[in-house]
Amino acid sequence: MRRQAALLLALAAASAPAWAEGPAPAAAPDLAFGAYQRGYYQTAFAEAMKRLDKNSRDAAAMTLVAELQAQGLGVKQNMTEALRWYRLAAAQGDKNSQFALALAKLAGKDGPRDVSGARALLEKAAAQNHAGAWLQLGILALEGNGVAADFAKAAEHFRRAADLADPEAAYSLGLLYREGRGVERDPQQAAAWLKRAAEGGFLAAQVEYGILLFNGDGVPADEAGGARWLIRAANRDNPVAQNRLARLLFFGRGVKQDRVEAAKWNILAAAAGLRDPRLDGESNKLTPDERRKVEAALKIYLGK
Structure with missing residues (x-):
């Protein structure tokens, strides 16, 4: 956690x-x-x-x-x-x-x-009321430091930090609600805290909340809304978001199908160590012209 x-x-x-x-x-x-x-x-x-x-x-x-x-x-x-x-x-x-x-x-x-x-x-x-201090106290409670992790105390500390507008704390509290650690498992609460963290700019939360929205986990399913969060995170170089966005683009889920953009994001995710054989297979189906467009899109994204 x-x-x-x-x-x-x-x-x-x-x-x-x-x-x-x-x-x-x-x-x-x-x-x-x-x-x-x-x-x-x-x-x-x-x-x-x-x-x-x-x-x-x-x-x-x-x-x-x-x-x-x-x-x-x-x-x-x-x-x-x-x-x-x-x-x-x-x-x-x-x-x-x-x-x-x-x-x-x-x-x-x-x-x-x-x-x-x-x-x-x-x-x-x-x-x-130092939000970062409450966050770190929550992390120490999870670490245990020679004793059992205290998830309930961690949740309490994360809540105090999140109430002081710390997005990482909101993310951490959302994960505890999702897993039912230290608090009763509650998908709606998990989604609400992850949304707050995503809106606060916390990158990991943008990925998690985008996936929740897409799947309708704790919130009404919204494939287009989930895709928008994944686009934000992908453009911040998160490889998980890049991989998930590539899947959506290849198969036209939540976004208009775009094989060139899909291949671009798949290459970027793979370069970060997240290989996806299924997406590699889709990339191999690209025409020579599409491959040239992928190379051009990569150059633009990387600023080359």
Whole structure:
């Protein structure tokens, strides 16, 4: 059940820096965060340091300095210094630094992997409505870490994160409802959470929800609607979506039959390791002219 995608710092509202959870702390004017948002990282670092010169307890500025150093944005990457700033900001109660430091502890970037230390930080950040912290607590509940996985607790944590608009959490909760783990199996609830995650832009959810729609699993069957979600995901280079879309295009299900487009998506899925002998057989039936069109379509898609 565990998500395979790497956990990154939470995406913020449009007014906040990309690594922050929620709106940036009040400052007038907030030159440091403004520079960060526009990609002027050296300026962001300089302005954040000016703020710290004026107020050594400015946790938001500490977190910004830490993030810039951790990512090597505008300054030389320095994880040791980044962790120092994260610790200082976390001690001030900054939820973004608490979350970032927890991830560092889980990844073994702050000494040996420290699950208990990470959990304590995540709980502090979650208490401040940090969606990413609730999500990670749910994942820890699934991991077990020496004890049985607690699916009910994971579902509770995922719900808290999903209610804070975290699409990965909505996806994870949808999977629990689909499998009946930690919650009563409920195809309708599974579909509803997967839809929310798909609409939130979570790629895996777009694939899953597209398949649910196509098959009518927990929702009224809608082959055309399912195909539209698969098209979105295929264009984001998801090989499962590319494979499923190739099937629909070859046989005209939910979309108009298009053997050239079908073969294109089948080749892309196969290149990613998802081979489909049935679709390969259909591709082998293409005429020489269709094959040339497939090559041209691939060049356009790949930007060649």
